[in-house]
Amino acid sequence: MVNARGFLATVGAASKLVQALPADDSFTTTPPSSLSPAAEQIAHDGSLFPGETLQLTPGLLNSIASELHEQLDDHHDALASLFSFVDASSEMKRSDSNCRAYIDNEIWPNGLVWSIFKRLLGKSLLDVAPIASPCYSNWDNYDEDYCSYLASNFTNSHLHMDHPTSVMSPFYQGATCMPIDGEPANCTLGGFPYYVVNATSVAHIQLAINFARTFNMRLVIKNTGHDFAGKSAGAGALSIWTHYLKGISYLSNYNSSTYTGKAFKIGSGVQSYEIYAAADEHDVTVIGGEGETVGFAGGYIAGGGHSPLGSIYGLAADQVLAMEVVTADGKFLSTSEEKNSDLFWALRGGGGSTFGVVTSVTVKAWPKIGATVSSFTFTTSDTGTSEVFWQAMYYFWTHFTTFADAGAYAYFRAYAIGEDEYYFGMTPFFAPNMSKDEHDSLLEPWLLELADLGIELDINATYYDNYYDAWQPSFPLETVGLDAGRIASRLFPRNRWENETLMNETFVVIKNTTENGFYFTGFNMKAELHPDNTENSANPAWRETVLHAITAVAWADGTSTDDIKTLSDSMTYGCMGQWRAVSPGAGSYLGEADSSEPDWQQSFWGTNYDKLLSIKQKYDPYNVFYALHTVGSEGWEVETETGLPTQNGPLCRV
Ligand SMILES: Cc1cc2nc3c(=O)[nH]c(=O)nc-3n(C[C@H](O)[C@H](O)[C@H](O)COP(=O)(O)OP(=O)(O)OC[C@H]3O[C@@H](n4cnc5c(N)ncnc54)[C@H](O)[C@@H]3O)c2cc1C
Known part of the structure; x- marks a missing residue:
């Protein structure tokens, strides 16, 4: 010593x-x-x-x-x-x-x-040029055709996940090298890391951690780059890229003190679509997200992880049986309910880039499950007036606890499409373990209310006898790569639906959001801890949730820094201030959160925060691991020239 x-x-x-x-x-x-x-x-x-x-x-x-x-x-x-x-x-x-x-x-x-x-x-060890550097003459890889390809595919997550440094929310990298069609200008590394370790072994990760710790380097971990706050970026950082930790091993008879049955051991580079395909091959079901390219065992499980099957089985983090991790001292540890159980508790919901670099997780595989799925939309053209539109929305709102308790995962959007004109889209209403008749009966009371308003919804539901076939066509690839916008979220608890006054207050706030020009995305679902699963550090607010709601603000290209700040603040404190006011003591989902979330320790972890912080101090007393709003990160901030909350600047003590 x-x-x-x-x-x-x-x-x-x-x-x-x-x-x-x-x-x-x-x-x-x-x-x-x-x-x-x-x-x-x-x-x-x-x-x-x-x-x-x-x-x-x-x-x-x-x-x-x-x-x-x-x-x-x-x-x-x-x-x-x-x-x-x-x-x-x-x-x-x-x-x-x-x-x-x-x-x-x-x-x-x-x-x-x-x-x-x-x-x-x-x-x-990779020395990586920014993904869009072929668009710029100040790098030695200028390529006009490839630049056009990048420009037209920049919203496709596959492009970014396969690149060692690219992130899917480039605003947080500083947007210093976007693929522009036109005059090549100046492209800089900005918030992209300086060097990347393409990790294919524990030794690679240990070397990177030991090196970063000794040299006081900023260390980041990139899996897919999905994080909405670009948490896998960091100017001047050494990055550990986990993309190629792709092992998948089916365990037909896993045995531990808490579980005996089917399971998968999954490398931390595996993505949702890969583990879903493997589960399908073995006729079992794994609890994963709706987003097909999200990294299953990286930020998703570390953040809790909501799932189309969440209303039945809970969070993805709840399904974890064991995790392998390299900690800040460079040591490789196995964690489970039996081994390093404090760390195991923290890794399941306590956030990525905080306690170590996870190399694999072992999760439960549940029996094959069928699902009925439908998608439907209506707009003010269908409802005639905006009053009727909002009445239809309100009726939908009143069924949230019933839908979630029945096991559904209703993924919907509402936004303005013109002056006093609105769009509502259910994409999809996912009803696991329900036949088509059960799905139809669940929606029937709402459809009757809509019929009373003169709205005839054409709902064409399809039954699939397994999760993979139901999930695949129902959740198309989502758009990423936009540098002119930010999101925020709130977990609305069941108690808001306990009486009409509280429910109405919540509804009015969401209506205001949309009327004020913000986007609204909702997941009507629940994520209670299944009796067969064990406690972990995921946000306790999840256990009460019947609506995970996301809003977003966007701005036009060329908007000044000051205007971006004003717009961002109008979301964080204006719109979200109202959301918080009607959901006191609730929280926000770390995996899909506002990068300026006030009182983030409470919002992301509630009563679990103090315990998480003591585990952080035990396993990472050196603060090797940092990302924005991770446990223990309050002593650090990225100093940016613009004052915007990006990763484009040195990481310094506050
Ligand atoms: C299009 C889209 C769809 C989404 N769908 C869902 C969904 O259905 N359900 C849901 O719950 N969330 C969803 N999310 C949110 C997603 O779960 C989070 O953004 C999550 O953090 C992504 O993790 P990642 O590892 O893929 O991404 P990254 O951005 O690479 O990593 C996210 C964070 O985790 C850290 N990290 C990654 N790997 C490791 C590791 N091995 N060890 C330690 N730290 C690590 C990173 O450093 C970073 O801080 C979606 C996001 C997008 C953009």
Whole structure:
């Protein structure tokens, strides 16, 4: 064990050393090739994926030290320690700089260090140009045709998920390199990370964590880039890209103290459509999201994860039986109700990029389940007047507890389409475990109310005998990649429907939202803890919810920074202020949230926050992991030139 002073001395010596050493391009001794890649096959009981068995070990670190000693002579001790583990109980402190290392500042690692790091990682350290750099002449990959392709496909999530740094909400990267059709201008890295570790083994992740911790680097984790606040971006950061951790293993007879039955072990790079296909192949059902490209085992489960099956089985995080994770000290840990149970509790709902890098999760597989699905829309053209439109909406509103209690997941939108003209779209009404007749009977009372208003809804429902076939056509790929908008959300509790006055108050607020020009998306559903599942750290507000509501504000290209702030504030404090006022003590869904959420600790975790914070302090006393509004992040902020809440700036202590 190294005490605080000893460690600081080592790092101090190392920083002086790396500053004194020549840069990589002028260094005459190449780091030895025998260092590459630095990973050792560990003995295991067969429960790990191959990539999880390739790890960094103390023995391996010793060999690295000896190799460096031979090649680099006197400097080897300090250099070798730069990639080592720490003991979580020691009081190690990283550089006392107020900010994380930032490109080319005095604590930024020099060329030699990067070169050794690169060698240790094999071919996994990537130097990545912004996704839209082919549109700009200031990068060396200008390509007009590819730029046109990017411009026309930028709203497609497949484009971004397959790219090592791209995020699906580019506003938060700083929108410094959008695909523009026209004059090539200046494209900068902005909030994109500086280097990426394309992780295919635990050893890659351990090296990245140890390196970031030692060098006071900002560390980000990118899985798919779906996060609505661009939480997988970070200027000057080292990024761990988990996309290729794609293992899927079907376990026909998983056995633990809380569960015996079918399960899947799933790599953290696996996406919804991949695990759904695997579950279908085995005639079972996995609880995942509606969004097909969302990373199943990354931010989705870490944030709680709502599902078209949520009203029956609860959150995706509730289904987890075990998780493998690399923590801030660089150690690989297995977690479950039996092992490291505090961390296991925190990882299921406590948020991504907080406690470690998850490498795999094991989740329950439920029996095959059928579903009936329908989609329908109406507008003010169908209702004649906006009064009738809102009356139809109101009637729908009054059935929320009945629909959710029956097991439905109603995904709908309402927005203005003109002066006093509105659109309502149900895309879809998803009724798991219901026959077509049961689905029709559930909707019938509302349809009769609509008929009284003179609205005839043509509802064409289809029954599917399994979840995969029902899900696939019902949730088309959603649009991403827009840099001129932000979202916010609220979990409206059941008690708002307990009496007419409260229900009416809530309805009026949502009506105001739409009338004031904000978009409205609703998920009428519930997410109670299923009696067969175990408690976790997901927002307790979920357990009371019958409506997860999202609003959004958008602005035109070229809107000034000041106007963006004004519009954003009108959503966060104006519209959302009203939502909060009618749902006191409720919360917001972390996975689909406002990047300026006030009192976010309460909103995202309620009474679970204090316990989560103590677990964060236990497993990451160094604050290696940071993302906006994650547990323990209150001491840090990204300093941006514009004052907008983007990731385009150094990460500094508040
Ligand atoms: C089109 C679309 C559809 C959606 N559909 C749904 C839905 O049906 N249900 C629902 O609940 N949510 C949905 N979401 C929200 C989604 O669940 C969250 O954005 C989630 O955080 C995405 O996780 P990711 O890993 O795919 O994305 P990323 O943006 O890559 O990661 C999100 C966060 O998790 C962290 N993270 C990722 N992987 C790891 C890891 N292995 N270890 C530790 N931290 C990690 C990242 O650092 C980041 O902070 C949707 C979002 C979009 C844009």
